[in-house]
Amino acid sequence: MYLAPDPAKKDAKRFLIDQVYGDNPPPPQTRDEAVAARVRAVAPKPDESLSKEFEQAYISSLKKERAKKK
Numbered sequence: 001m002y003l004a005p006d007p008a009k010k011d012a013k014r015f016l017i018d019q020v021y022g023d024n025p026p027p028p029q030t031r032d033e034a035v036a037a038r039v040r041a042v043a044p045k046p047d048e049s050l051s052k053e054f055e056q057a058y059i060s061s062l063k064k065e066r067a068k069k070k
Helices: 007-021 031-042 048-069
Strands: none
Touching: none
16 A cells, blocks of 8 residues: 655655755755765764874874985
8 A cells, every 4th residue: 555645744844944954955865975974973073182192193203204214
């Protein structure tokens, strides 16, 4: 048995999208983009202090390598 989508629900969804985005609705997403967006939303945020420490360590290792080449 086929059930047609409820037009009232569709209108409610459209109303909410219009409230959030106004005249600029988001572009339609492919399935992969939608999954990637959900994964990014759930994934833990990187720790800024760790990334800064890593960046400094990487820069110092590059400087050491350059010093060895000279």
